[in-house]
Amino acid sequence: MFLRPCHPGPEAPGGVIIQGQQQARAASSFPVRGLAEGLALVGMYLVAARVGLLLAAEDSHIGPVWLSSGVALGGLLLLGLSRWPAVFVGAALVALTLEMPSGVVLAIAVGSTLEAVVGAMLLRRVACSRELHRVRDVAWLGAAAGLGALMAAAMGPLGLVVAGVLPLAQWWPGAWLWWMADLLGVLLVTPPLLLLRRPRRVRAAWEMGVLPAATVAVCVGVFAFPQPGSGSAHALAFLLFPLSAWAALRFGPRGAALSSLFIAMAAIAGTARGLGPFFTAGALPQGLVVLQLFIGITALTGLLLAAARAERRQAVEVLELLATTVRAVHEGVLICEVREPGVLHTVFANEALCALVGRRREELVGAPPGALLASGDSGERLRLAEALREERSLRAEVALTRPDGTRVWSEMQLSPVRADGEAVTHFVATHRDVTATKELQARLVAAERVAAVGTLAAGVGHEINNPLAYLALNLEAAQRSLAAEGAEAPARVRDALGSVRGAQEGAERIRLIVRDLQVFSREGAPERGLVDLNALVPPAVRVVLHALRPRARLVEQFGPVPRVLGSEARLGQVLLNLLVNAMQAIPEGDPARNEVRVRTGTAPSGHARVEVEDTGGGIPPDVLPRIFDPFFTTKGSGEGTGLGLAICQQIIRTHGGELHAHSVPGQGATFTLLLPPAPVQSAGPSVSPLLRGNARGAEASPGALPGRRGRVLIVDDEPRLAQSMRLLLEPYHDVVTATGGEDALARVAGGEPFDVVLCDLQMPGMDGIAVYRRLVAEAPVLVSRVVFISGGVSSPEARAFMETVSNPVLEKPVRPDVLLSTVEATLASVAREEARGAVGATGLG
Template identity: 50%
Template sequence: MTIPGRERIAWAATARGIVTMLALAVVYWLVGKAGLVFSIGAFNVSPVWPASGVALAALLMLGVSYWPGIFFGGLVLCLGMGNPPLASLGSALGGTLEPVLGALLLKRWGFSARLERVQDVVALSVGAALGSSLVGASAATVSLVLWGGLEWTDVAKTIQVWWLGDGIGIAVVTPALLLLRQQRPAGFRWEALALGGCTLLGGLMVSQAGLGGDASWYRATFFFFPLAVWAALRFSPRGVAFVILLFTLCSVWSAEVGLGLSSESTVVAEARVRTLLLLQLAITVNATTGLLLAAVSAGRRDATRQVELLATAVRGLNEGVVINEVTPEGPRVVFANEAFRAMVDLEQEALLRRSPLEHMGDMDPETRQRLEAALREATPFRGQVLLKHRAGSRVHSEVQVSPVRDAGGAVTHLVSIHRDVSATQELSARLMAAERVAAVGTLAAGVGHEIQNPLAYLELNLTGATRSLGKGRAGAAEALSHLLDAQEGAERIRLIVEDLRKFSREGSDGRERVDLREVAAPALRMVRHALRDRAKLVEDYSAIPPVLGSGARLGQVLLNLLVNAVQAVPPGQAEQHTVRIRTLTAPDGQAQLEVSDTGRGIAPEVLPHIFEPFFTTKSHEEGTGLGLSICQQIVRAHGGEILVRSEPGQGSVFTILLPAAPPELPRAAEPAHRPVEQAASPARPARRGRILIVDDEPRLAQSMRLLLAPNHDVVTTTRGSEALEWVASGQRFDLVVCDLQMPGTTGMDIYDWLREQAPELARRLVFMSGGAFTPAASAFIRSVPNQVLEKPVRPEVLLATIDAALEPAPAGT
């Protein structure tokens, strides 16, 4: 039973504690009587003293407060040997001081009774077996000199015998008693019996060697070491301790029987005791070595178990783990767990000794540069990267690279932990798209009003043109005026539709140089009508550096901030409130955009939470609580930050800071494809060509035919399959204008077929799209080099695009 802390002193003072002390005194006295068998001289100094090992083990297990039991047991033992009272008292005090000092030293050094660490074996051997036993032997010898009649000339010899005898007792008996309480390892029963039998046999061999003369003792001690190694490797420190104890008992017994120490004269007995002392000293050295080997073996087993546990945990992690060895050529993969191999769909052999960069997909130049620098310089890295799947797809991964250093501080390995965030990325993209649609939906009434005005204007002018044409030549000029006005109304509708498309388009994450003032124009058109009866709109544009980013994403941020500003201002007080949009260059060179209002402001207790997802003070009809969170996410993804300051009743100011784009846009940062907004007219008229128009909307196809017919030969169809049949049958076309998304055979199918069967015509294919509404269509637009015209297409843009595509004249197909 082990009693912790200060409770041991109180426990020792109880009746049960006193009984335990008395029992300890009796045990110490009995073991001491057994040790006196080997005593020499008039003062009964023994070269083998197992009582010291019993005393130290007792104080380590029970607590130092039980020292009175050791003292009384030693005092009774000394008085029983006929020593003077004061000498007996001094010997008892020395015998008590020895285990007390040893126990205190071991406790201070963090000693563990399991003896499974090298420092524990060293502490027991040096601190207790050599250190404290020397103190106890010296104190007891001095008391014999002062009150027992021991001559000063015999002090050194007496201390030596006493010291080594006590040290042997601690080294041999204490480990056995401490480890006796530990749980016996399962299995090894027959092996344990075999070890015990070999130990007894070794002891008998030592006994027989002892009968052959003093020199045979030293050779016989070598029988012990293989047994200690066996016990250390197979049975931990517990096995070594009991082998030591058993072998020592056999040696002591054989010495008593074989040498007859008790029957010799004093001179002969002293010579024989020195022989026994040397034998026990050799066994003690071997025992200490065995315990050290057992501690090292136990530590190795623990380390192996920890490594196996770590390896099992790493293999079973859902996150991908890659361990890279740092070499002069750069990091090389030495391990990849199953989760990472599943992310890239590669076997271990295909990953080993390869650079980790070989498994990375396309990413923005800044992130790739940071990652390459971290791998090259063996420094930490954290960010989002793209991994290449063997099937050709891309896996979004959040990666954290951490260096592993050796004892000297040098980096030897890099550990990369990958977390597949593809699903999260897709969900985030959908949330962003939903928030864009929600922002536009908030302004739906105003957008509808903006469309209704030019639509009514368009209808009235078309009706007027029809009536004017009914008048014959006299109404031609009037009809032309009506048609021009109708064209202006159609252009206004086209711009509104284009703004709606910008704020609801998916997949527009390409990085390019963006002027925030250009992003502001469509956002302001979206909110202008909703703002009319709430506040005056003030536009304050100053010089601002371009930024590297996605215009659609930054437009979403600006639209959301403008919607919030509109909602913060009460209706009906337009002359009293202002919504201001301002651009300028920040003092540190960053692009700065501010959206401010003079509305109700934000309460101080609410302000710290406004960027938290789903936090909102609006009603469910006005907001979802995602807008500002997504805005912050977009701005941070662009390397910037969004700040806010607000006071209740004084309005709010939201500030966006974005780093300026580099002077020369890196080639990899350019968007893979950007739809054509305007094409320049060729310097000279293009040649006449045969053009195939494929669109599932018959009226649109007919309108384009009428537009192109004066300059080109035009063939139209509403089915993609029919167009492919015409090309397959040998009909020649110089150019194909094709809708991207159609029922049945899509424009993407037509392109894939032409690329295989008529590659020259595939290069002369111009797409038209009302919006890439599927991820596949968005990815297709980014991957092909062909022009993409967004509906509604202005006539001059269509004509210029076709003329440019027909120059130079292609070879016949």
Template identity: 60%
Template sequence: MLGLVVVYLLAGALGQKVVSVGNISPAWPPAGVALAALVVLGMSRWPGVFVGASLMAFLSGASAAAALGVGVGNTLAAVLGLGLLRWVGFDKGLERIRDVVALCAGAGALCLGVSAVVGTASLVLGGRVPWSSLAAGLRVWWVGDLMGVLVVAPPLMLFRRWAWPRRGGEAVVLASLTTVLGGAIFFMPELPHSAAHAATFLLFPMSAWAALRFGPRGAAAATLCISAASIVGTARGHGPFATDDLTQDLLVLQLFIATNAVTGLLLAAASAERQRAIGQLQLLGTTVRSVHEGVLIAEVRGGGALRTVFANQALCSLLGYRLEELLGQDPCALYGAQGPEFRQRTRQSLLAGEPVFAEVQLTRKEGDLVWSEVLLSPVRATGEDTTHFVATHRDISATKELQARLVAAERVAAVGTLAAGVGHEINNPLAYLVLNLEAAERGLTQGGGTGMREAMSSVRGALEGAERIRLIVRDLQVFSRQENQDRGLVDLNALVPPAVRIISHALRGRARLVEEFGPVPRVSGSEARLGQVLLNLLVNAMQAIPEGNPSLNEVRVRTSTDASGRARVDVVDSGAGIPAHVLPRIFEAFYTTKSSGEGTGLGLAICQQIVRAHGGELEVRSEPGRGSVFSVLLPPARVQAPSPPRPLPRVSPPQQPPGARRGRVLVVDDEPRLAQSMRLLLEPFHDVVTTTRGGEALALVDAGHRFDVILCDLQMPETDGAAVYQHLCAHAPDQAARVVFISGGAYTPESRAFIDSVPLRVLEKPVRPDVLMGTVDAALAAGAEPSGADASPAAAAGGARH
């Protein structure tokens, strides 16, 4: 603090050299010393400013009271200036434009007005300055303090620690040129006034050079040198600003110094900000290029067109493209695997400035697809319209594969929970089937009209039992199909009964099961996955109700259409309900409140994932002691095809329609008894050849045999149905068009892809007799007469039947 007083007095002695109005100087370095001291050393140094200012005023001839007033004014200006700078977040490095503005306009121009008013008033009241010079004194004091802040404060804040500049040689050249030029302008009396005035403008390039090449330190040093030379020269009567009125000369000179100082500091701050921006851009560019996530930046052009302007290496590797192949292209082409509705919605959201987060399939250069989690973020570079958007891609193919396995595992777990009930549901009609067949056997053994009538009645009962088993198996197939099936139109009213039939026996000892159907639009999705959601929710409702009081509890499945037109399925139970602290976590994976062996904690999480993948929502409402309501809300499909009526099961003996012609049928099935059964069913109406191997069937065709219909099992050892069809396409195209596949429904991904690629009929086992007869008759009606001579049916049948 003592050192601050000494420095203040030395700076004041320099300012006293150019006193113009009473005891007031138009160039007052102590103002800059005071502000810089508080900024650098802290607010606690204010007594040093007060002592230095009071002592300087007293030594200059002011009375003790006036000197104290001057000390209060100067100290208050410095304290207010520091408070303002701290409030705006000032950085004494002066590398931001806002800091330069705060120093010059805030702490300088604004706060120094307090010092001018208090100090001038103190000198006037103390008799040091006459009342007639009050206005002039205020102006000169304010200008002098401002010059001190602009010229002296920056070097004191910036040069606390001396460091030789990196461009030392250039700095020496710049300092030499500035010194020579300043000396020539302000210390050469023989230089004409007009020439000196014109040469003054050459000092601005020197300040700009210092600011742009050496930053705020260079600008502050150049301003200090130019100001010192110009003030001393003008005070001695030299230079372009010297006239007969020294006070006026110095005031005009201060305008030149202020302009030079502010320009240099602003240029230096702008250059520093630009260098930081360039550094940040380089750092950002390096970071974006090296991150593992794929990053794409697209420009929004006129008319909503999009053009790729940047893609990092991770995205290029993910898609298999080179950077040059992506630049300039429409990024929406990468989302070709999505539907046009998704692409249109995404484009509209981006142009509206809304971010988009989704899981999408991207098309690689080789044509295959890869799953990606994408975040599309709009950028408003101009502050108004969206000019760019940034797409961040994360490869989630492995995650998708794991999710698919978890979904399959949970499906198996759900069906496994109901295994005992499903077995009971199959055993009942199976026992009914066996008993009726035994009764039919007895009736046929007895013979006679009565025995035949009893046998026919028992056969009809057996057919009804077999039909019931077929329905149960079909219901199970809904929940066991592969996940890569194509999405189609799903009727939720038709999806409820299979799930209800599967769970009905297991629920029988816990609650009543009520079905309530309402009008509901069809939805676009996977029947297997939506069936899994419904089955999981029913299992969840069943496990929420204890056994023992089925008459007091209820599980209700209700379908309807909500107010917004979405399809709605509610699963309502009267169980114990869900506690409030558990409700927010029920959709978390592996979170469960069930005892060991009752749940994995995946069911509801997977249900939510499936529903969201279909664009819907899964909601829950529950109160402890009052049960729960799980609601599945799905958007309606864009096209609502009418639901075809479901045919009732037919158990009457099959008959050939009138006018149907007799044809040649080849049955290929690796199950001998099934092939024999189909032969026995068809043989009264058609000539039938059977074989249990695909190779034998192909040998028959290659030998010249021709058939009107080929009933071929899809999955067989050695030569399967796909191999048979491909051989026929290559060697007997006319026969390939007559194939009808029969499958047990356990499709592999390869067989599913094959079935989807060929326009052939597929019958699901077990095939009802009327369906098999109708399919053969329809194939005969659609096909032409078999061409060419053929071996006799008897000979063919004799060589191939088993």
């Protein structure tokens, strides 16, 4: 090459090598800094040119490598494209030192600058990495060097020809040597510049001494002695290839770049002095071509080997990371290889999958994955086989089997893997344990079924109340009529009276059953009030008594219990659940030897106490601490959900109480319920707002007849019930019926006087609440005379209304004696009001 023209220019920042970082730095640099960097680049360019001239053949400016081209490209990549003027100045100065004509100087400077700028722009465009740790990066570096060198090789020799410095016949050989020299300059100098930073620590530090020593020894043996054309010297030169590969494989791109640069310098220096196998006397260009090929192959081989090893190391690291991640994930991962169509063999299973199916990895690897599926899942097997046949993804819930035969439900995601982009070579299946979710879903379904039964019971109870009410009232009327015959009545009358009394007892039992259902199925926000636990036990006992009789006898022990503030329905639910648990702990068949005992009393702490004790098999010590855990149960799948005791404990805790269990295996179990006493204890029995009327009626003498005839208005949308109450009351009072609120208010507005108003709470159109509010506004004297009748208050509005009024509330079906007593009590209250009014009027007179 003609060293004067061969001034390859600096190349611009290339892709990821600078990634805009150097551009941003150049743009933000102060002029002083930019000038300093430009001068430094010019200086390095001149030094590299001087070294290249020193390595040129004696009495010639021809050299195989132009180092300044590598300095130019590396400088622009590191400092930014804005430093191109430094390349131009450096190339021009080198040409001037060689006493080139001004036209040649300009051509060389422009060609060298374009060479560096075009190469840098290309590397930046393809996002080449400064680390040169990918094969594509090395390939693009070679392409950028070759393309940029074309600029310099085209303009430099052409300027020499035009100026008459170079004969036209020598233009092609000169352009070829120029291009090769600039290309090799980039391959030898640019990589060390890009990789010039703090080296990484190498584990085998001895190699850092042995490798350079071996390289120096071989280079001396090959290039330090005059042996032109020697076959043994040529063979010895091949020892440099494994040394270069050693440097690339052990020390990466940096080692490859430095090793190639050293070997090239040794080869060029020896050849330029007429030493080594590449010197050919009298045929300088041909000898240079062979030397250039040796240097180029050595440099490219080393860089490519280092990049390939770096890529492989990164791939191995990624694979190790993925493998570690897959092993550590909580979801099970199964990888299967497709060895032939439809036939899979497991090649990998992570720890989570092994734990899920209870097998070791050695048992899974090599086995067909279908062996894990439960035998009964024929449908899922068909879906899986179809997905494998069609090579598509599949998401399904499958049952996996453990060695002990138990099943585990898994949510499986099956995905095909196309390693070569076309054929499916593997399938990856991820398994997520959804056993607990499946059990939860089943238990929630059971809980919803129980809730639906409770809602149905509440509705059925409400519907039964109306016909039961007029049935009871009609039976009471018939009984009174038949009883009027006295002892002298015929036998058939006495028989009829006995039948009526039997029917009354049946109706009373139905009434109690309906009331118990309403207590335990009451919906909505539970109302809070004073609750007497002694009064709450009998309804719960009546619900379970029919199922308890074949198992055990029931013993009730009632003691003094302080009233508690709470929800009658929720506390009743707890008692009912404890009784059911006690009943289920005792097998059927020997009721005489077993018993369920319910005790009430007051604990030493002053808390209300209820104990439910059974003589069943007891609770094992290892199970006892877990009986209050949600979804924990020792019963079969059809007997319990594992929610009962957990809900009971939660209810008691919300009431500020405690629920404890004590058991001795083989001797039964005792559940103790403790509730704090209410802050204020009333004198009478504690009842809910819905039972105020019934309790008041119970206090009156059930056999007492009214002492004053009053005028009673019955408001009920059920004509038969209104008629039954009229028949019961008519012997003692004047009764008027109305089938709706509007009809009743019309009578009041018409001036009809009434002493008592029996009003149904729930009616279509205008209900009892609306009637009451209209009376407050239009006939306030009747407000205190209203007695409500309800089949069960369920809406929050009705419950809130009943909490704010003091009027009696009779719960359907109303017992006849309670109805008569309530009317009598209301009439007595009216008489007292009238008496107070008369006294007040007299005093005023």
